[in-house]
Amino acid sequence: MCTGSRSKVCPSDLNMDQKDGHGRNCSKLLELSASDDLSSFICEVEKGCAVDEFSFWYGRRFGSKKMGFEERTPLMIASMYGSIEILKYIVGTGKVDVNRACGSDGATALHCAAAGGSESSVEVFKILIDASADVNVRDSSGNRPCDVIASYPKSLRNSKRKSLELLNGC
Structure with a gap:
């Protein structure tokens, strides 16, 4: 009988039903941020979900093949997946700190955008x-966003060059 992995990929006190200060579960905003579903995102915000509230996101850890849960905000997920409409909306609210770091890796939205490697990353x-993100901010491992830029396929190599230029070349 298979009992699964004995290694811990997330803390034992992880609460996937984390709710915001009003008792609402706002992890749905992360899913909507990844899919760039602006109308549903706005609907959830109007229901009371905070646009800068973190929740847990399951994915590959930066610079690793390991998977696990990390605290992420909707801004971070929209940045990682290249969800431009959601990103513009969130930044436009003026209710977010674009330099906010969270998760055990201390990532910011710029780190997430760099590591995500979406086609719209530039x-x-x-x-x-333009919203005052700090290109020199460091995560908990001492990496700047330019240090975690994803590998691009040949067809997008020009995007990597432009990304490095925007992030001060590193």
Whole structure:
């Protein structure tokens, strides 16, 4: 009988039903941020979900093949997945700190955008930098966003060059 992995990929006190201060579960905002579903995102915000509230997101850890849960905000997920409409909406609310770090890795939205490697990452960088994102901020491992830029396929190598230029070349 299979009992599963004995290794812990997340803390034992992880609460996936974490609720915001009003008792609402706002992890749905992360899913909507990943899919760039602006109308549903706005609907959830109007129901009371905080646009800068973190929740847990399951994915690959930066610079690793390991999977696990990390605290992420909707801004971080929109940045990672290149969800431009959600990103513009969130930044436009003026209710977010674009340099906010969270999770055990201390990532910011710029780190997430760099590591995510979406096709629209150059546009994401421009939006975040125009909103005063710090290109020299370091995560808990001492990495700047340019240090965690994802590998791009040949067809997008020009995007990587533009990304590095926007992030001050590193």
